[in-house]
Amino acid sequence: MAISFRESPAKRLVRETWDTPLLRHLHEQYGFRYRYMGFPGTELVDVRLWRDMLDEVIAFELPAPTGDQRAYITALRRNLQTLGIRNVTYFGSLEEVVILRKDLDGIDYRQENLITLYNLDFCDEIASRVDTRDGPKAWRFEALRTIVQDQHECFRRSDGPPFFIMLLTVRNQIHAGQAHSFLRPRNLVAEAHRYRGVCERTKRIPSRGILLGQHGWALKTFLYNTLRSYFGAPNVSALFFPLVKYMGTPVSRQIPSPMLHWIILCRFGNREHAAPAFYPDDYLFNVISLEAAAGGLRLSAEPGERPNHDQPLGCVEWLVANRPAIFDFGASRA
Numbered sequence: 204m205a206i207s208f209r210e211s212p213a214k215r216l217v218r219e220t221w222d223t224p225l226l227r228h229l230h231e232q233y234g235f236r237y238r239y240m241g242f243p244g245t246e247l248v249d250v251r252l253w254r255d256m257l258d259e260v261i262a263f264e265l266p267a268p269t270g271d272q273r274a275y276i277t278a279l280r281r282n283l284q285t286l287g288i289r290n291v292t293y294f295g296s297l298e299e300v301v302i303l304r305k306d307l308d309g310i311d312y313r314q315e316n317l318i319t320l321y322n323l324d325f326c327d328e329i330a331s332r333v334d335t336r337d338g339p340k341a342w343r344f345e346a347l348r349t350i351v352q353d354q355h356e357c358f359r360r361s362d363g364p365p366f367f368i369m370l371l372t373v374r375n376q377i378h379a380g381q382a383h384s385f386l387r388p389r390n391l392v393a394e395a396h397r398y399r400g401v402c403e404r405t406k407r408i409p410s411r412g413i414l415l416g417q418h419g420w421a422l423k424t425f426l427y428n429t430l431r432s433y434f435g436a437p438n439v440s441a442l443f444f445p446l447v448k449y450m451g452t453p454v455s456r457q458i459p460s461p462m463l464h465w466i467i468l469c470r471f472g473n474r475e476h477a478a479p480a481f482y483p484d485d486y487l488f489n490v491i492s493l494e495a496a497a498g499g500l501r502l503s504a505e506p507g508e509r510p511n512h513d514q515p516l517g518c519v520e521w522l523v524a525n526r527p528a529i530f531d532f533g534a535s536r537a
Contacts, residue, residue: 241322355437416461449495
């Protein structure tokens with residue numbers, strides 16, 4: 204059987220002990236059901252785990268790198284049909300499909316309904332180029348902007364709930380030159396600028412080379428700063444959960460695969476609101492990163508993060524302790 208991705212034990216731990224308890228809590232306590240969009244892989248590991256909470260799956264699958272290029276998309280469609288869940292599948296990268304509005308088979312891409320669960324599991328660097336019909340392109344940032352704008356337009360023409368969840372995973376790797384470029388002071392909000400200054404005093408970004416697994420603070424700062432800017436125009440407020448570090452499936456015997464995983468709980472603002480809000484206050488400093496290790500999750504502070512030994516290690520407990528009033532989901536179903 205064609206298998207497009209094999210996950211690591213640490214990846215499974217993050218999904219089962221961090222992501223799933225939150226999704227199930229919102230489902231059981233507040234009636235959340237999820238329209239999923241992402242890269243479930245041919246084995247549909249997360250879809251199978253969350254099956255009873257999902258209304259629909261919108262999935263993307265790349266051509267197989269060798270042999271029959273359609274092997275992965277064929278396996279994905281067959282397994283979704285066997286699972287019996289309503290779905291739409293696209294052949295090609297998410298970046299190419301959402302930007303060009305067609306997949307490699309010429310199927311039109313359009314968002315008909317509000318997405319309530321994005322699982323954007325990018326296995327490579329956030330700035331990586333992706334193969335497209337026009338050659339390799341660095342389209343990931345444009346794809347993220349397009350996704351947020353599509354979501355906003357869909358929300359405005361529907362009566363759907365104002366909340367959605369974004370799961371974002373990227374490789375903890377970046378070229379030093381890119382890190383310096385992305386973290387230029389003029390590009391940063393005040394909090395990110397202050398945080399970078401503190402981190403540079405203890406874990407400075409070198410002038411050249413590849414940063415692999417050792418400068419998570421830089422990617423955390425860049426992603427936080429970037430998503431805030433993308434959320435601004437569509438008026439999306441966001442609650443950023445602790446960043447979770449884990450070791451993914453190695454690229455090779457010599458090259459490890461350190462990963463960063465984020466949960467971001469989002470809420471569309473009212474038309475009367477001048478600007479969205481982002482929580483918790485001073486997030487970059489006050490929320491300690493976690494690491495998936497043998498036996499479970501543990502605190503694993505990045506430079507600049509203030510010690511907080513009372514921070515819950517459970518995702519639901521963290522939500523309860525940090526949820527602002529704007530993320531009041533209504534009466535519990537319990």
